[in-house]
Structure formats: C-alpha cells, structure tokens
Amino acid sequence: MTEPFVPGPRARIAGRPGGPLAGLSFAAKDLFDVAGFPTGGGNHDWARTNPVPTKHAWAVQTLLDAGAELIGKTITDEVSLGILGESAFDGTPLNPKAPDRVPGGSSSGSASAVAQGICDTALGTDTGGSVRVPSSFCGLYGIRPTHGRLPVEGMMPQAPSSDTTGWFARDAATFARVSSVLLREPIAAQLPKRLVVAVDAFGFADPEVAAALQPMVDRLSRLIGETREDLLAPQGLSVWARAQRTLQPAEAWATFKNWIDRDNPRFAFGVARGLVLGSMIPAAEQSWARLMRQEARARLAYLLPPGTILCLPTTPFPAPRKGQALSVLDPLRDRITCLCAHGGLTGVPQVSLPGAMVDGLPVGLSILGGHGSDAMLVAVAQAMEEPR
Amino acid sequence: MTEPFVPGPRARIAGRPGGPLAGLSFAAKDLFDVAGFPTGGGNHDWARTNPVPTKHAWAVQTLLDAGAELIGKTITDEVSLGILGESAFDGTPLNPKAPDRVPGGSSSGSASAVAQGICDTALGTDTGGSVRVPSSFCGLYGIRPTHGRLPVEGMMPQAPSSDTTGWFARDAATFARVSSVLLREPIAAQLPKRLVVAVDAFGFADPEVAAALQPMVDRLSRLIGETREDLLAPQGLSVWARAQRTLQPAEAWATFKNWIDRDNPRFAFGVARGLVLGSMIPAAEQSWARLMRQEARARLAYLLPPGTILCLPTTPFPAPRKGQALSVLDPLRDRITCLCAHGGLTGVPQVSLPGAMVDGLPVGLSILGGHGSDAMLVAVAQAMEEPR
Numbered sequence: 001m002t003e004p005f006v007p008g009p010r011a012r013i014a015g016r017p018g019g020p021l022a023g024l025s026f027a028a029k030d031l032f033d034v035a036g037f038p039t040g041g042g043n044h045d046w047a048r049t050n051p052v053p054t055k056h057a058w059a060v061q062t063l064l065d066a067g068a069e070l071i072g073k074t075i076t077d078e079v080s081l082g083i084l085g086e087s088a089f090d091g092t093p094l095n096p097k098a099p100d101r102v103p104g105g106s107s108s109g110s111a112s113a114v115a116q117g118i119c120d121t122a123l124g125t126d127t128g129g130s131v132r133v134p135s136s137f138c139g140l141y142g143i144r145p146t147h148g149r150l151p152v153e154g155m156m157p158q159a160p161s162s163d164t165t166g167w168f169a170r171d172a173a174t175f176a177r178v179s180s181v182l183l184r185e186p187i188a189a190q191l192p193k194r195l196v197v198a199v200d201a202f203g204f205a206d207p208e209v210a211a212a213l214q215p216m217v218d219r220l221s222r223l224i225g226e227t228r229e230d231l232l233a234p235q236g237l238s239v240w241a242r243a244q245r246t247l248q249p250a251e252a253w254a255t256f257k258n259w260i261d262r263d264n265p266r267f268a269f270g271v272a273r274g275l276v277l278g279s280m281i282p283a284a285e286q287s288w289a290r291l292m293r294q295e296a297r298a299r300l301a302y303l304l305p306p307g308t309i310l311c312l313p314t315t316p317f318p319a320p321r322k323g324q325a326l327s328v329l330d331p332l333r334d335r336i337t338c339l340c341a342h343g344g345l346t347g348v349p350q351v352s353l354p355g356a357m358v359d360g361l362p363v364g365l366s367i368l369g370g371h372g373s374d375a376m377l378v379a380v381a382q383a384m385e386e387p388r
Numbered sequence: 389m390t391e392p393f394v395p396g397p398r399a400r401i402a403g404r405p406g407g408p409l410a411g412l413s414f415a416a417k418d419l420f421d422v423a424g425f426p427t428g429g430g431n432h433d434w435a436r437t438n439p440v441p442t443k444h445a446w447a448v449q450t451l452l453d454a455g456a457e458l459i460g461k462t463i464t465d466e467v468s469l470g471i472l473g474e475s476a477f478d479g480t481p482l483n484p485k486a487p488d489r490v491p492g493g494s495s496s497g498s499a500s501a502v503a504q505g506i507c508d509t510a511l512g513t514d515t516g517g518s519v520r521v522p523s524s525f526c527g528l529y530g531i532r533p534t535h536g537r538l539p540v541e542g543m544m545p546q547a548p549s550s551d552t553t554g555w556f557a558r559d560a561a562t563f564a565r566v567s568s569v570l571l572r573e574p575i576a577a578q579l580p581k582r583l584v585v586a587v588d589a590f591g592f593a594d595p596e597v598a599a600a601l602q603p604m605v606d607r608l609s610r611l612i613g614e615t616r617e618d619l620l621a622p623q624g625l626s627v628w629a630r631a632q633r634t635l636q637p638a639e640a641w642a643t644f645k646n647w648i649d650r651d652n653p654r655f656a657f658g659v660a661r662g663l664v665l666g667s668m669i670p671a672a673e674q675s676w677a678r679l680m681r682q683e684a685r686a687r688l689a690y691l692l693p694p695g696t697i698l699c700l701p702t703t704p705f706p707a708p709r710k711g712q713a714l715s716v717l718d719p720l721r722d723r724i725t726c727l728c729a730h731g732g733l734t735g736v737p738q739v740s741l742p743g744a745m746v747d748g749l750p751v752g753l754s755i756l757g758g759h760g761s762d763a764m765l766v767a768v769a770q771a772m773e774e775p776r
Contacts, residue, residue, distance in 0.1 A: 045476070088433070088654050261713045264656045266476050269648050272660030325649045 002091040004109035004118065005072040006030045011037045012071055019067025021181055024174065026167075027113045027122040029106075030073045031080055032057040033154035041156050042076040042106070044089050045265030057154025059123050059165050059182065066181040071119050074109025078271045079256060080125055080158045082106045083133050083333050083340075084320065088268035092322055097139045098361045101319035104134030107166070111138045114168040121178045124166045127158045128248055129340030131166030132366060135352035137319035139362030140168045141175040141381055145374045147347030150182060159251035162244075162344030172385035179378040188379045192369065194308040195224040198232035201312035201339055209313050209363050212356040216365045216384070220311055223383055230303060232312060233296065237338040240296055244341035245334075246289035249278030270326050296345040304348065304370040309380065311367050314352040315339060318361035342368070351377040353384055390479040392497035392506065393460040394418045399425045400459055407455025409569055412562065415501045415510040417494075418461045419468055420445040421542035429544050430464040430494070432477050433653030445542025447511050447553050447570065454569040459507050462497025466659045467644060468513055468546045470494045471521050471721050471728075472708065476656035480710055485527045486749045489707035492522030495554070499526045502556040509566045512554045515546045516636055517728030519554030520754065523740035525707035527750030528556045529563040529769055533762045535735030538570060547639035550632075550732030560773035567766040576767050580757065582696040583612040586620035589700035589727055597701050597751050600744040604753045604772070608699055611771055618691060620700060621684065625726040628684055632729035633722075634677035637666030658714050684733040692736065692758040697768065699755050702740040703727060706749035730756070739765040741772055 011034045030040040033053035040047040064070060075090045085108030086092045093112035095103040103112045107124025111134030114122045124131040126144040135142025143166050150165045157163055167182065169175035176187045197217060202210045221227040233240045253275055303310055316335050343350055348371055352364035369377050399422045418428040421441035428435040452458060463478045473496030474480045481500035483491040491500045495512025499522030502510045512519040514532035523530025531554050538553045545551055555570065557563035564575045585605060590598045609615040621628045641663055691698055704723050731738055736759055740752035757765050
C-alpha cells in the first residue's frame with residue numbers, strides 16, 4: 001500500500017469556519033500551489049528547480065474559503081503526463097477497490113485518497129483524462145468541468161488548451177456540495193430531457209464493460225426520458241484520439257521545453273519519450289489536428305443542445321494490473337485516449353459516475369453536456385444515486 | 389567539489405601481494421562489476437533493477453591479481469551515454485584542472501579521481517570517446533585499446549561493436565606499468581618510424597587548440613622522424629561522426645530496450661532523448677552507416693601500416709563550463725564526436741597525451757596506430773614524456 005501523499009511535510013491548512021464546505025476535508029494534487037510547500041509536479045527535479053509558491057492556487061483558496069480543510073498534497077504522474085498512475089518517483093498510490101491494479105492517473109493520489117476514505121474530496125487536473133480515468137478505475141464521482149470555466153491560477157500547466165481543474169468524491173451529495181462551490185453555481189434541480197447513447201464508444205469498450213454499464217444506461221434513460229443512439233465521433237474515435245495525441249504533446253513540449261533545456265531533468269523513460277515525440281510533431285500534423293478539433297467541436301455542439309446529455313463508458317476497460325511493461329501499457333493507454341480525447345479537443349464538461357463492476361473491478365459511466373452544463377451533469381449524478 | 393566515487397559503501401579490495409602493480413591504487417568506473425557491490429551504471433534505477441554481481445569484472449580482477457589496490461567505484465554518465473560527465477543522479481565529479489568545467493565523460497569519476505591524485509590509475513570505458521575526452525579535459529594519459537583486445541566480461545555493455553575498456557594515469561611511467569598488465573604485453577622500446585598529421589582534424593579543432601598542440605606535434609615529429617600530412621577522413625569527419633551516431637545509438641537501444649520496457653527507468657532528459665532517437669533510426673540509415681564503417685576501416689588500414697602512427701587533437705576544445713543548457717551542449721557534443729568517431733567505427737587503438745594548455749585549460753594530443761599497436765602507442769607516450 002502506497003501513501004497517496006507526496007513525501008515531505010504534510011500540507012495541512014484549516015478551512016474558514018462556517019463555510020458551505022465546513023466539516024469536509026480535501027487533498028490537492030501536487031500540481032496545485034499551496035503557499036509554503038513546493039509544488040512537486042510528480043517530478044523531483046521540478047520541485048528542485050522551481051521556487052516554492054507564496055500563494056495558494058485559486059482552487060485551493062476557494063475550497064479553504066468555503067470551509068474545507070486541506071489535509072495534504074497528493075502524488076501525481078510526472079508533470080501530469082500519464083494516465084495510469086504509476087510514478088517512478090513517488091510510487092503508485094493504492095487503488096483500494098483493486099489493490100493489484102493501477103489507480104489511474106495522472107490525478108492518482110487524489111483519487112486514491114478519496115477512494116480510501118482519507119478525505120472527502122480532492123482536487124485533480126484533467127487534460128487528456130486525468131480525472132475521468134482514475135474516477136473510473138477507483139469507482140468515484142469525478143468531473144472534468146467545461147474548459148476555461150475555473151480559473152487556473154496556481155495550477156501547473158501542461159497543455160493549456162486542454163487543461164482543466166477537476167475533483168473527486170465518493171458520494172453524490174458531497175460531490176454536489178463541492179461542485180457548487182467550485183462551479184460557483186447552485187446545482188440545478190432540473191434534469192436534461194434528452195439522452196444520446198454513444199454507440200461507437202460503447203462498441204469500442206470491452207464487451208464486458210458495455211454489458212456492466214447497461215443497467216446504468218437503462219436507469220439514466222428512464223430518468224431522462226427521450227433516448228436515442230448516435231455516434232460520438234463520426235470521423236472515428238481513433239481519429240479524434242490521433243488529433244488529441246498530436247495537439248496535447250506538442251503543447252506539453254512547448255510548456256516544458258525551456259525547463260528541460262535549462263535543467264535536463266530526470267523523467268521515467270515513458271514520460272521522456274512522450275516529450276521527445278511531442279517535440280518532433282510536424283507543423284502540418286498540428287494544422288490537421290486543429291482542423292479535426294474544429295470538427296469535433298462542431299459535432300458536440302450538434303449532439304449537445306441545451307437539455308441534452310450524452311453517455312459513454314469512461315474507460316474501455318477497468319484498471320490494468322500494476323507493474324506491467326511499457327509495451328503492454330502503451331496500447332492500453334492509446335485505447336483509453338480513444339474514449340477521452342473529446343474532452344481536450346472540445347472542452348465540454350463530463351462527469352464520471354461510479355456503480356458498475358466488471359470481475360469485481362469498478363468502471364465508470366460518463367455523461368457529457370454542452371459547454372457550461374456542468375451543474376446539470378452534477379444534478380444528474382445526484383438523481384442517479386437516489387434510489388428510485 | 390563533487391566526490392568522484394558513487395554513493396554508498398566504498399568498494400575497497402587489496403591487491404595480491406608482490407605483483408607488478410604492487411603499491412598502486414586504482415578505481416573502477418561503476419560499469420565494472422566488483423563482487424558484492426551493485427554495478428550502478430550511473431543510473432539509480434539500473435542498480436535497483438539488476439542483481440549485485442558475485443564476480444569481479446575481468447579488468448578489475450586483472451589489476452587486483454597484478455597487485456593494485458581497488459579504492460572505489462567511480463561516477464559515470466548514465467549507462468555510459470554521455471561525453472561531458474555531468475550526472476543528474478550522482479553529481480558532476482570535480483575536474484581539478486578546471487574546477488568550473490566539466491570533467492568529460494562518460495568515465496568522469498575515474499578521470500577525476502586520477503586527476504585529483506586520489507588514486508594512481510582508474511578503469512574507464514570508451515565507446516564513443518568516454519576515456520579520450522576526459523583524458524583531454526583533465527590533462528591525463530588515457531587509452532582506448534584496440535577493440536576486442538581486452539576481455540569485456542563483467543563490464544556493462546553499451547554498443548558492443550564499439551565498446552572498449554580503457555584507463556587513465558597522471559604520468560607516463562605509471563601509464564606504461566598499468567598498460568603492460570592490461571594489454572598483457574611488455575611496452576616495446578622500439579618507436580614507430582612514420583608520423584601522419586591529420587590536417588582535417590587539426591583544421592576542425594579550435595585554432596587555439598591546434599596552436600597549443602603544435603609544440604607537441606613538433607616534438608613527436610622529431611621523435612618519430614618521417615612526417616607527412618594527410619586527411620584522417622576524406623569522406624568527412626562529420627560523415628564519420630554521422631555514421632557513428634547512427635550505429636552507436638541503435639546498438640545502445642538494442643542493449644537497453646528490454647530493461648527499459650520492463651522497468652520504465654528514469655533518465656536525464658538528454659539521455660532518454662538519445663535512446664528514443666536511437667530506437668527510431670531507420671534500417672536503411674544503419675545499412676549506410678555500416679558501409680561507411682567499412683570505408684573508415686579501409687582508410688585507417690591504408691593510413692596506419694605497421695610502424696606508422698597518426699596524430700590529431702583529442703578534442704576540438706578544452707572542457708566546457710558546467711551547468712550549461714542542453715541547447716548549448718548538444719552542438720559541442722556533436723563537434724567532439726567528429727574527432728572521436730573513428731575509434732568506435734574502426735576499432736584502432738588511441739592514446740591521449742597531456743601537455744598542452746589553452747587559456748589555462750588542458751587539451752590532449754592523440755596518437756593512433758593500427759590494430760594491435762597499443763603497446764607501441766604507450767611507448768611513444770613514455771618517450772614523449774622523457775626530457776630530450
């Protein structure tokens with residue numbers, strides 16, 4: 001069992017008394033600044049070569065102001081480049097629902113801490129799936145909000161056109177309380193009226209995953225009403241993934257290249273490889289990927305008018321076993337990207353709901369809405385949890 | 389000042405009494421097995437994921453049997469991939485001749501230990517210049533023997549078709565004593581009769597380096613007799629370097645890829661980048677590089693019949709400053725390779741002689757001979773040191 005917290009003195013800060021989150025505890029992925037503590041970014045050479053912040057990140061300050069207590073900073077995949085949650089520097093945080101499996105990443109420690117019951121909620125980041133994937137693997141509620149909705153001050157960037165601040169919770173009520181504060185909007189009572197089932201995404205998942213999610217889809221359909229099947233990505237989930245895997249690594253390289261050039265930091269080979277390949281993506285490929293991003297945005301605008309949500313499997317399979325070779329994990333990561341790429345490409349909000357199990361392992365059902373529909377998705381999460 | 393030794397318990401083993409190296413102390417680059425001590429290879433994840441050796445490397449055993457005392461294992465660039473001697477894991481060993489400069493690598497700690505007078509000699513390895521370059525930068529005698537001449541048992545491989553075991557000394561007498569033992573051949577009294585001055589290599593070095601080496605070349609010419617100028621690499625020093633930079637990284641990738649796949653080890657970015665690029669070299673490029681290797685071998689067979697040696701600057705400049713950015717160091721490394729590539733490509737022996745200084749910084753003059761002429765080169769080193 002690996003601690004979900006980063007090594008060193010634990011960052012503990014009491015919340016402001018009397019706020020709407022009074023009594024709740026939270027942890028922050030080590031990509032968020034906490035004044036007086038190094039922002040490690042999951043890479044010891046990042047912590048060593050960057051100044052200790054003097055100001056809390058916006059999301060940390062907002063939760064503290066609302067009364068939640070910070071209880072620590074959590075392990076993350078290096079500079080948020082990872083989707084599985086195995087860290088060469090800080091170890092792999094425990095997935096309590098599947099101890100021989102990865103927790104998912106890059107918000108691995110935040111998901112682990114919440115899933116273990118160490119805190120009530122935890123901040124993560126989601127660029128290419130880093131909140132959604134650990135939510136699915138650890139059986140948690142998790143949100144990737146509308147891109148650009150939350151201020152990102154004090155959050156270490158990776159690929160700014162895709163980066164978002166997300167969070168986890170074990171139950172829908174806590175999830176809604178925290179969401180209301182961070183979204184700065186009450187959670188609506190009104191639910192959407194139309195549901196789209198993304199048949200391409202369900203077909204792309206393992207058959208056992210699609211089968212395990214079917215009762216949740218049925219319940220969602222009864223909850224929402226009008227239900228139809230459609231394609232999420234007519235151009236191909238793998239084509240969207242290709243566009244995201246072109247834009248995101250090129251942007252990550254732009255984010256980190258000056259630090260890398262100056263300090264020649266250490267990385268796990270798989271992370272360095274991604275950065276090297278990111279540095280080599282031709283401009284023409286990036287131009288194509290930007291066009292495909294426009295197509296993906298147009299597709300989601302068409303699929304998701306106000307009052308409509310879409311559902312898909314959060315991940316194509318439950319958490320893989322820990323400690324596997326890169327040559328085993330690389331194709332798994334690429335398959336995960338096929339079900340996550342729409343987030344970074346289009347910026348729409350997504351909530352992953354727990355509830356399904358495959359061979360005793362959790363797997364999440366995700367719901368998407370149009371830009372700004374974050375609170376509506378949280379309301380659906382609440383309604384789905386209520387017994388009916 | 390950084391210790392030249394790897395962290396952890398110091399490997400100390402007395403030599404066999406009464407041998408030809410009795411009274412001498414030596415250190416071994418952390419690529420050589422010493423029974424009971426991890427072979428760290430300059431990368432903490434290598435040490436962690438590989439078994440502790442139970443048998444000394446051939447070169448270590450040979451020096452111990454000859455009476456030399458092992459006093460420690462020395463810092464190396466990661467898995468010998470580096471030419472400058474800056475280590476992200478163990479620090480940069482001191483270059484006592486130029487404390488603000490790199491010591492050269494990858495046999496950085498061995499060169500540092502000898503240059504500091506901590507031991508009399510030290511084992512290194514030279515694949516692409518890893519003994520020759522630190523010899524030049526630290527003002528030492530150093531040899532890259534004929535490829536394949538010394539058994540490599542217990543020496544961590546990098547690119548086996550170029551890997552060699554080398555060693556350093558501060559004075560020619562010690563250099564000759566150690567060389568005689570490791571070459572298993574007496575150092576001949578007879579000197580070569582013809583000297584070739586590699587005008588392309590002198591032209592490629594900084595003008596200050598060529599000027600500083602000129603008195604040594606003049607003395608060598610008087611010592612040898614018949615002297616002529618010729619090209620080392622009519623196809624281009626940069627073309628030979630390109631061939632070496634094609635073959636060596638591809639071979640290094642083949643050496644390390646299974647470990648990398650299994651353990652996803654950490655590397656400094658510059659090292660990981662070299663491995664990634666090594667993994668991507670097209671087969672057609674490798675085929676071309678093998679043809680150029682044949683041309684280079686033919687060229688050196690033509691230039692270096694028995695009784696002929698060639699001289700060139702060991703490095704195109706003295707040691708660069710420590711702590712510079714990758715974008716500054718990359719082109720320097722590529723220039724160094726232009727004066728070193730012939731070693732890995734052709735396997736001829738080379739000795740670097742100290743004696744010249746540029747702005748107070750050492751720079752070496754190298755002598756090359758045909759395959760198997762190692763002892764003759766050492767004899768020249770001795771003759772060059774004697775006052776005349």
